[in-house]
Amino acid sequence: MTVDTNSTALVSTTKSNWAPQFSPIFPGLNTTETEPTYNASKIDTGATLSKEKLDLSQYPRGWKVPPTDSAEVKAIIDRIDWSLVPKSPKHKAQNGDIIQTGYDASKDPDCWWTSSGCTKPKIDYIPSDFYNCPTKGDWGLTYDDGPFVYSSDDDKETKQENKWAEPELYNFLAKEDLKASLFYVGSNVIEYPAAARRALNNGHTLCSHTWSHPAMTTLTNEQVVAELYWSLKAIKDATGVTTKCWRPPQGDVDDRVRAIAWQMGLHTVIWNEDTDDWAMPAPGGGNLPPEKVDAKFEKWIKKQQQGKYNTGIMVLEHELNHATVGMTEKWLPKLKETFNIVSAMQCNGVTQPYWEKSFEYPAVH
Template sequence: MFAKQILALSTIVAMVSAQSSSLPASSGTPTSSGVLAQTSPAWLSTVTPMAGNVLAVPSAGAAVPSGALAAVTLSATDYPTPWEVPPTNSTGVQAAIAAIDWTKVPAAPVRTANANGDLTFTGYDANADPYCWWSDSNCVKPKVDYLPSDIYNCPNPGDWGLSYDDGPLNPDTPGKADQWAEPQLYDFLAAHNQKATLFYIGSNLLTFPAAGQRALADGLTICVHTWSHPPMTTQTNDQAVAQFYWTLRVIKEVTGVTPKCWRPPYGDVDDRIRSIAWQMGLRTIIWDEDTNDWNMPGTGGGNLSPNTVDGYFQGWIDARKNGTDNVSGHVVLEHELNNATVSMAEKWLPTLQTTFNVVPVHECQNISQPYWETGFTYPTENAANATTTTSMSLAPSAAPTSASVDVASASAASAGADSSAAASGTANSAAGKLAVGAFTVAAVIAGAMFNL
């Protein structure tokens, strides 16, 4: 089973106590749309990117790197221990904490998990859902009006938002060849002229930076997936900041870019975590279709039959072909977790390309600049509506955190997987919990579809 970081939490965090309430806010006031303004993360301004990176998105049709990765390493002494809950007392984390307006962080309690890592839902009213807790209600529209809705699908029917979590996939044995580790998947995507959105675990990038460099050079989009892959609502406010800070820092040091996007492990997010992420420059991206590929037999996997996963893919393809899938496009959850997930991705991608318009998430959302640095401008489906302040940031962005965008390469072993009880079909809350696919249709009909 995938790895989980279990925290023993005994107190309910409202915002940040007296010490945090007096901290200066730099996230700005609400914009004319009512959404809290973001600024570029100034607390990363001193990070020096590694050398050897591309400085822009590769042009259409340009050859991208392939084959063996260069020998690239990063000093681990500057970072927390991989896969452990990162400390909160570093200068950088404290600066990030000080930059948050804690009066705009809802007072949702810190959640708990059992010994297996499953969240405890006792006492939470999913019908009232006061904090838009996705894990219990599949809520994607915050209950506070100063946060934007989560991105969870593609607006246009026929779009397939391609995304892979938990990367970069490290070799099973560090320093030794591994057929399924990166750049296996990235080379396959390049060979099929396909771009995707990658949600990186900071620990994996630290231990395999060459893959991140390759991903950026290939024109793939990199987003945050936390440092150690915990259910984020089990983290205190300061711990949540640390999960984001260390992942953003290693991504910037390795690649030179600062993402505006993140995906919560297991989809576990509520308005408290959304606000912290948003004020750290990150927009929440969920999904509306889950392959459950993480649960297939393989390293760190489970026992779900690959035939079942095949059935999911075939069902989505059939629905599109017969016209029943005609309400919206989709953001689909896949993983670069192990040989099973990578081989499954490679098996189905060519067929998906003949049925769907397979694109990265930012492209179907018309987000041309998914990083705070402005040197990378990506294609979108509607270039006329894509600006430097697209739906990742609903307010004018501040100056980039670095004058130059020197990008580096990185690759790392993947561990952990995203899923929620609703998405995976396991019963982890009270009866009546919505399945992700059913929820999506209902949300669209109800007018809840996010269409920025």
Template sequence: MQILLTGMVLSATVQLVCAAPAPSNFLSDFFDSFKREESTEVTTPSISQESTANTAFAPQTSPFFPDFELAMSSPTEEAVRYDTQGKALSRKSLDLKKYPEPWTLPDIYSPQVQAVIKVIDWNLVPDAPVRTFNGEGSINFDGYDSSKDKDCWWSASNCVSPKVDYIPDDLYTCSRKGEWGLTFDDGPFNVRESGELYATQENPFAEPELYNFLEKNNLKSNLFYIGSNVAYYPAAAKRAFDDGHYICSHTWSHPPMTTLTNAEVVAELYWTLRAIKEATGITPRCWRPPQGDVDDRVRAIAWQMGMHTILWDKDTEDWALQAPGGGSLSPSQVDKKFSKWLREAKSQTHGTIVLQHELNSATIRMAEKWLPKIKSNFKVVPASACNDVTQPYWEQDVVYPAIH
């Protein structure tokens, strides 16, 4: 099946495939790890400090998904019609028995996760510590010297250039003046069951509401998907991919990634990639850490699992708006941010990547309010596109045109 994706500035010809291409040595190692599973102790990855000298290039490979079939969503099965354009989306989930429990930290001892662990070159994963939480439940920065920032820990210093030269710099801005790198985190925004709390309030803003709006305004975006949300609502992910958006990973259960062990990082990334692959047919080469919480240890694992880190240089803080799943921030505070950025547009010497969320009714309302105004002042493009990424997936036959 071949799908032609069209838009004002982006289009893509997509040939769906059932497995991501991977080098033969990777596949051999992968299947060998399954053969050894019964007779070999479970692997908990570790690294040595001396192995992180800047003399090698970290390998990058797409994970392989065994016993895999695409979930081609029916347009009518168990559909709910909150789509203003009349395109109902299936409410059928992926087969959840094949996945970790949604919104929980995945099991690191599953054979799938163990197989990936055995392929990663742990000699090229820097030996940064697993971070802890303080008594208030926030990340603990006690004892960390952010002025030296030896681990390029974004949460401590906003570092975007790794201290080891075998990991590429993060993508965090658009270098060309007048470009607005559009991104939305935390999707797909799921429809709630009719009896759930706030269903009447939130469901009209659940997907495909934002995707309809973006289509109507001929806009494309990077969409950073939580694997648990994709597992529950794969038809929304497929709709976004078909529309020509850039699909990226945002982890399985949205934890601060530097607080996880190496194996837990692998598990969070692996199951998200698998859910996206099953729902859409593609394997992303991009990801965004929840809360931006990343250091060189986590970057190196994500890179070896085939993904480049994407952050931002402007934060709307829309996640804190007053709504279910949100906070106590008033809409006027976010309005002030957008107004300020519009005033500064003419004096800026470079573009920007902006953090927004498809999280609840408030974040969707804010996007629909401001994007038409942004579009009249900026060239609005996906964050990957403004960084000249034309092949955002491991599937070789999915290519987006250059915008420059």
């Protein structure tokens, strides 16, 4: 593949007919500094992190679907080959639930994961999603919705959450000598860039989880671009890396969204086991009894001990609140006795998950 001076080379792949990709260029960012490199030395486990935010004036409003008429987003829209984006329907949601009425999951023409669990696109120029670990015995460690932002709000409930915010999880993983794939919401990254830098420097893999965490198949093509672009820019601004992996919120993805994300340099990552930890009682959570989540971990350990898995598994967890962080702290030491716990991207052989080629993770096998 040829490389131009703007670092927008096509990604080298093992298949010659994948749709071409490009690395977004981020106006206004200083990208001339030395590229970051993997830190293989002793990692930082300091108890505090800087609370300094990124320049919020350079970003759209957090936790809202960004506008599509900015010059930066328009530039990305113009670079996409729209003939390679299927004309799948834009779905609707009601009260947070994606409406599937009328969609034929048995035919599943759009490889819509929400409806059918499809992970192999119906179009042959986009690769299959990563959704498990190919090697038996591997536990692909992932956390969504980070970085878990420290808050100085006066709200009593939020104050109780503060001690569980980063670097709590990252320091625990360092103590356990474990690496994870972290799927970051851009709206969190701009509020707590020091946490993202800590995670990168500690050897975790950073991926996008969109800008504002919407159901992606409910958005227009242009909104999909905006959600992905601003999350990528926030991660680049905070850490210096441009990621090539992303996970759709709720797993809501189809070939239309995949094709846009792929051209923007992003490989779709799903999962094949779900802790449902997000639903436990806690800020941002639900009413699921923690015992139900405990039972899932117990089931996975027993199943692995009985040799019932044909591959490794990729497990969905969250750095969302005290309940989710506490649950992973409870179970990871026990899981290490049965599983080989590895970063989900590395268990899929991805050692260079960023466009910055000098940044390379060690292989895990």
